[in-house]
Amino acid sequence: MKNQLLLLMALAISVSVTGQKKELKAAAKALKKGKYSEMWTPLNAVGPMFKDMDDKYKGEFLYLKAKAIYGKGMDPKKDVKVAKAFTELVDFEKTQKSKKYSKEAAVVISRIVKKTAEDGSSAYKDAKYNLAAEKFELVYELSPLDTLYKLNAALSYYNNKDYDKAIHLYQDLLELGFTGIYKEFKAKSVVNDEVLYYNSEKDMNSQVAMKIAKDPEVKLSKSKTGDMVRNIALSYIAKGDNEKALEAISKAKVLFPKDAYLVIQEANINLGLGNNEKFLQGMKDAIALNPNQPELYFNVGVITMQKGYDEEAMGYFQKSVELKEDHAESYMNMGSIILGEASKMQEELNNSFQDFKKYDKLLIKRNKIYKRALPHFEKAFKYRQKDEDLMKTLISLYQRLEMYDKEKEVKALKDAL
Known part of the structure; x- marks a missing residue:
């Protein structure tokens, strides 16, 4: 009885294999004639047997199924299904160390990936960020080596204010060690x-x-790490979760301890939260990591000036213009610090109004301060010739210093705006 059962099983397997071969042959015949719809009857017949199918028939089945979906290749609505079907075929052949169908499959996948990427780019340009994100994610799904498209998807979700999806993709990229450097x-x-x-x-x-x-x-190219972490942080900020924002940057700093951009983003978040001391320390840390960046010196100078440390602030602004000669804001701030000395004299001038000798000496002293401040504003004006506030400051200084020709010249420029 046992032997009889084994014989029946063997016969069943034999019939099953024979049936598979017959159905696959019928599907292949329909493919050869270009009758794609007729391929589905035999393919559906053997589809449920796929798990138990012999490996040499699995590749053929996957190929025929992909070709049946693809048809004449004229229906773009099928592109996603087609690409996934051919990708499944390529993945299977990799496990078999075979390339029987992979070359043809790769051509089709490449065409669809290219088209999908172009659609994503067009949608992004049209500010259809959700559609762009879906297209870019599909490109990455079909072509995992094209990691940059996953980054594009994350950015698209971020621009669409879909912060949870953006955070998820950005964190995936960081865990993959993706930097975007090429x-x-x-x-x-x-x-x-x-x-x-x-x-x-x-x-x-x-x-x-x-x-x-x-x-x-x-x-x-520049690393995208800082941008990714920044957008994770900004996403958390937009969600009202500053703690998670700082936590995200803190984790990234462990991976990239010498990334000045991360330090800067952390400092900027602290600034937004009103943590000026942490902002200032963060910017100083960033300067240590990136000593040739003028904006860093400028930002530290601004906070230092606001805290009343004028001499230290002057040093930072001076360093900023040494690195970037046309940094007009630094010149203006240096001039403003010096003018602050003149403002402090106003009360003393008011109290000495009756003492003509003392009053005249104070005026001379104040004019010397104006003369020290003037070159900084003139330097700024060289790079900011349409800044009305700057023009007003120069007109006032020229007037006080009795430089009337200069005053007239700047007034004319201002009136011409």
């Missing part, structure tokens, strides 16, 4: 010096060799 290949056109960008170093060197381009350059 090689950038660029050169200049020999015709008009326009900057040209290339997909590879080979393409760039080829155009240089043909004397179409010159001055080739290979550069690494």
Whole structure:
């Protein structure tokens, strides 16, 4: 009886395998004739048997199913299903160390990925951020090596104010160790010096060799880590969760201890929360990590000035303009600090109104202060020639210092605005 049962099982398996071969052959025949709808009857017949199917037939089944979905390839509404079907086929063949169908599948997937990415970009440009995010996520799902599209999806969700989804994707990227750094290949056109960008170093060197381009350059792009952490933090802030925002940055700083941008974002959040001391210390830490960034010195100078440490603030503003000569705000703040000395004299001037000698000496002293402040405002004006408030300050100083020609000149510029 036992042997009879084994025989029946063997016969059942034999019939099953024979049936699979027959149905797959029928589907392949329909494919060859271009009768895609007729492929589904045999495919549906063997589909439930897929788990128990012999591996050599699984690949064929997945291929035929993908081709049945794809059809003539003229229906863009099927693109997602088609790409997922071909991706399933490629993934299976990887487990079998086979490439029988993968080359054809890769061509179809690549076309759909490219089209989906273009659709995502168009939606983003049209500010349809939710649609853009969905398209970019699909690109990443179909092509996991294209991690940048997951970043694009996160940014799209962030712009759509869908903060929970944005946070989730950004955190996934950080856990993956994604930095967004890539090689950038660029050169200049020999015709008009326009900057040209290339997909590879080979393409760039080829155009240089043909004397179409010159001055080739290979550069690494900036890390996106700071932007991701910033957007996580800003997402938490938008959700009213500043504690989580600071926590997010704190975790990122463990991974990237020398990332000045993270320190700056933490400092800015503290500033928004009114934690001026922590902001100031954070900016000083950022300067230590990135000593050639003028904005850092400027920001520290502003807070230091607000806290009344004028001499220290002057040092920060001076360093800012040493690094960036046209930093008009730093010049204006240096001038304002010096003018503050004159403001402190006003009460003494009011009390000495009856003592002409003392009053005249104080006026001379105040004019000397004005003369010290004036070059800073003039320097700022060199880079901010349409700033009305700056013009008013200069007009006032020229008037007080009896520099009437200069006063007239700036007044004319102001009236012409």
